[in-house]
Amino acid sequence: MDSALASERAVYLPGTVRTAVKLLVVGHFAVGKTTFVGSLSEIRPLRTEETMTQAGALVDDLAGSERKTTTTVAMDFGRLTLSDSLVLYLFGTPGQLRFTRLWKDMTQGAMGALVLADTRRLEQSFPVMSVLEEQGLPYAVAVNRFEGAPVFAEEEIREALDLLPETPLVVCDARNRISSTRALISLVQYLQSLHTRTPQENV
Amino acid sequence: MSPGRRERGLVRPYVVTDGRAYPTRNTFDLVTLVMAHPDRPLAGLSPEKRGVMELCLGGALSVAEVAGYLELPVSVTKVLLGDLVDSGHITTRSPIPPAELPETQLLQEVLDGLRARL
């Protein structure tokens, strides 16, 4: 697969597309980010990696004598062409990338984020929610339902995650395209309400 | 390209970009759409830039997709694209400036597009 020419694997955008927007899909390890992006994307999801020093700076001298601790950070992303002129990109990424250039690249210009959560470990969602709050990036929360995971009432989850009353909370199955689309719709409706402050008018 | 060239980890970013970590311009967003100019000669381009051109001659893609298909880090991809813009090989279509299209209108279009997929 990888030996095929990139130009043969590439799925190009319609020539009429003029605007590209992006939303983030974030959450802790194994919460379903890659699955979610894959369910929605019209292209086979792509992945890109960046090598960082431990401090988060880009490695600037791979051949240097000085030994640096390096890590590889990755994000995967997908694409949805929404109209003749508009394309939406979804970037799926763990939150601990916060000090990396890749995180900056992803959040810059992003309209908002969908936080995926797992009821078996809700507390693991806190770090990424804090990062989004620090950066002023609005978000909605989607509980990704895993078999055998405890089912809580919405109020209990809101309380456990310490959500603001206006933060949308939905349940989704990241493996299902319709369910995942609905979760994104909840996020976008919320983003719209932040602008208009009269959400009812736009529903 | 020689066999194995595309294997992850074999691309040495700072060889590819002549040691530069930053692009000549700072105009690339992950979702900046790029297109190759079909009439520009490819002679004299490095293999990596030629790879970018071969990919982008097929149509418009975002910076993130170029990085993904070529299996290059985003930072390296931006350097290559910056040079190719400077030399007239690549043109960009940046995300529409907010002033030109109100975010509310954009959000409505996103919403309409998502609902149409249900």
Ligand SMILES: Nc1nc2c(ncn2[C@@H]2O[C@H](COP(=O)(O)OP(=O)(O)O)[C@@H](O)[C@H]2O)c(=O)[nH]1
């Ligand atoms: N039961 C169930 N399993 C899921 C769901 N979403 C993802 N998974 C599985 O959970 C694992 C981790 O998902 P992945 O998308 O790789 O998580 P990521 O680390 O956040 O990208 C994979 O084995 C998925 O198949 C879901 O909605 N329900």
Ligand SMILES: [Mg+2]
């Ligand atoms: Mg993943």
